[in-house]
Amino acid sequence: MHNEGILIVISAPSGAGKTTLCNGLIQKFPTLKESVSFTTRTPRAGEQDGVNYNFVTVERFKEMIAENSFAEWAEVHDNFYGTSLDTLEQARVDGIDILLDIDCQGAKILKKKFVNAVFVFVLPPSLEELRRRLELRSSDSPDVIERRIARAMEEIHEARWYDYIIVNDKLELAQYYLTSIVTAARLTTRQMLGQVSKMFDI
Ligand code: 5GP
Numbered sequence: 001m002h003n004e005g006i007l008i009v010i011s012a013p014s015g016a017g018k019t020t021l022c023n024g025l026i027q028k029f030p031t032l033k034e035s036v037s038f039t040t041r042t043p044r045a046g047e048q049d050g051v052n053y054n055f056v057t058v059e060r061f062k063e064m065i066a067e068n069s070f071a072e073w074a075e076v077h078d079n080f081y082g083t084s085l086d087t088l089e090q091a092r093v094d095g096i097d098i099l100l101d102i103d104c105q106g107a108k109i110l111k112k113k114f115v116n117a118v119f120v121f122v123l124p125p126s127l128e129e130l131r132r133r134l135e136l137r138s139s140d141s142p143d144v145i146e147r148r149i150a151r152a153m154e155e156i157h158e159a160r161w162y163d164y165i166i167v168n169d170k171l172e173l174a175q176y177y178l179t180s181i182v183t184a185a186r187l188t189t190r191q192m193l194g195q196v197s198k199m200f201d202i
Contacts (some may be wrong), residue, residue: 004184006097007088007114008032010178011107011150012122015133017168021122022101024175029182032097038064041079054084071113074105077151079154081106092156095185104158111161118185119164120178127152 001047003144012018026032040061049055052168061080061199068162073177083100091098100110124130130152133147159165164181168174196202 004191005091005095007117008105008182009100009102009110010120010122011102011104013155014148015130016124017120018101018122021174021178022099025178028179032099033091034082035098037083037098039079039081039083048150054087072109073105074103076103100142104155119162120164120181121159123159123167125167
């Protein structure tokens with residue numbers, strides 16, 4: 001329906017519910033493609049290489065940096081993460097909308113490079129709720145939770161330069177907001193003009 005692929009970038013502190021929201025978005029918009037990042041972290045149970053991430057060694061990741069293979073990369077929680085330039089270029093050529101779930105450092109790099117991309121920051125309703133959500137995940141030890149909360153505070157400061165902020169208090173409402181943002185991004189004049197020009201020969 002629209003012409004050019006849209007680049008949607010979503011960041012959030014861990015525990016804000018970003019993964020659930022991104023999965024919901026893909027269900028709503030089946031043509032939206034999720035970018036598969038490269039990372040040096042070890043796969044978690046159930047994660048598949050090439051599906052959740054492309055898992056690579058630190059050596060390979062550094063080679064890729066040297067080869068200018070990344071549109072952006074960052075070090076997060078002592079691991080490297082990066083978005084391949086090829087992935088974004090392919091989406092652009094194919095006119096496919098692409099969703100990037102990346103941290104604030106990487107998002108900031110893309111904000112300078114892609115002026116038409118849409119940047120969304122997802123916030124937890126409060127720090128208390130964030131702590132409660134992190135504690136509910138049996139996987140994290142208390143000191144890891146404290147580190148995640150300290151990092152969340154740093155990340156929340158970055159929310160100010162994103163295009164949209166969603167407070168994820170009620171999941172259903174947050175999902176509706178995210179869907180609305182993508183719908184609006186698909187209906188900008190910039191997106192629609194090519195099609196409208198053909199329809200009305202203007
Ligand atoms: P996790 O290890 O929990 O999957 O992800 C940790 C953090 O890395 C999350 O905030 C996630 O958004 C971020 N991340 C995942 N892929 C990328 C990427 O390609 N680039 C950057 N900058 N951050 C990423």
